[in-house]
Amino acid sequence: MPPLSQHPILQESFARIDRELGRHDFAPEEYAILRRIIHTTADFDFAQRLKIAPGAIAAGIQALQSGTPLVVDVGMVRQGCQGMVQRTFNNPLWTAVDLARTAAPGQTRTETGLLKAWEQWPEAVYVIGNAPTALQALCDRVVDAPVKPPLIIGVPVGFVGVLEAKSRLAALAVPQIRVEGRKGGSTVAAAIVNALLVLAWEALP
C-alpha cells in the first residue's frame, strides 16, 4: 500500500525527533512506535521505558489487518485513535468504561466494563491507557485463558496500582507493549495504536 498521507507538520516533527534522539538500537518498527509516543508527549524518557515483547508488533499488525476488534479502557484513548482506525481497517472499537453503567461492588467502573468486554471479545487487541484496575482484571482473566489476546498494550499512568499492574502484565506469556514505571496515559496508548495501524497499513501488499 502507498504510505498514509502525513501532514507536513507531523513529518517535520518526526525529523526533529530523529535528529535529537540520534543513534539508537531500536528496530525500525519499534522506533516507529517510540517516535510517535515522543511526538505525542515531547518526553524522550519514553525511549528508556518502552518495552516491546518479541513478536508483539507482528502479532498486532496481523490482528489489525484482519479486522480484529480493539478494546480500549477509556474514551480519551478511543478519541485519540478512532480517526486512524477509520482511515485504515475500520476495526470495531469498544470502550470498556462505556460498557458499564455503574461499577460492580469493589471494582472501578472501567474494571467492570473491561470484564464485560472480555466476556464478549477475548480475542480482541486490548489497550489500557488509564486504569490499572482494568489491566489487573484483564491479566487475571488472561493468565488461565485457553486463547489469549493477540496483543495487550498496557500503559496506564499514575501512582496507585500502576507498577503492580504493569509487573503483572510483564509476567504473562502474551504479546505485549508496555511503558515501565508510572508514566503512560491515554495519549501514549493512542499513539501506540496509531503507530501500529500505520505499520499494518504500509505492510499490506
Added chain:
Amino acid sequence: MPPLSQHPILQESFARIDRELGRHDFAPEEYAILRRIIHTTADFDFAQRLKIAPGAIAAGIQALQSGTPLVVDVGMVRQGCQGMVQRTFNNPLWTAVDLARTAAPGQTRTETGLLKAWEQWPEAVYVIGNAPTALQALCDRVVDAPVKPPLIIGVPVGFVGVLEAKSRLAALAVPQIRVEGRKGGSTVAAAIVNALLVLAWEALP
C-alpha cells in the same frame, strides 16, 4: 458547596504526590492545578514548567461559575473534561476542530475551526492542548481585540511551532495558564480544566 466526591484511588494518588513533591512555594489553588497535572502524567517536571499568570485562576473560576462557554482545540481535550463539566456548571463546550470540515488554505483544520469559534465566542475560556497553530491564530486575534477572553489555557505539545506559540501567548496581556517548553498535551489541558472546575465548584457559597 460540599466538595465534589473523589474516588479513593484519586485521593490516595494525591496523597502520594503530596509526599513525593514535599515542600513547595505554590499557592493552594495553583497547587491544586499542578497536582492534577502530575496525577495525569506521573511527570514531576511540570512543577518547573507550569506558569500561572497572576489573577488567572480567579478569572477562570469566575468565568466557569457564570456559565462561560469553553472552546477546546481537539476532541481528546473535550473527552477529558466533559464529565467534570457535566458534574458542575454545564458550560457549553465547543471543539474547534469539529467546527471546520476542512482546513482553509494555508491553515491546519484546528486553526480554521478555532477562528470560527473566535467569531462566535470571543468571550469564551480557550483551551489549547494540542495544536500550536490554533494557539497562534488565537493570539493573533486576541492581541487587538477590545474584549479579551477571561482565560487562555495554552499547553500544546510537540516539536514544531510549540515554543513560538507559547512565547506569543506569554507576551499577551491576558489571564493565562501555560506549560513552558515542548511538553503539554490533551491530558494536561483536560487536567487543568478539571482542576479549575473543582476549585470553582468548591468556592461556591
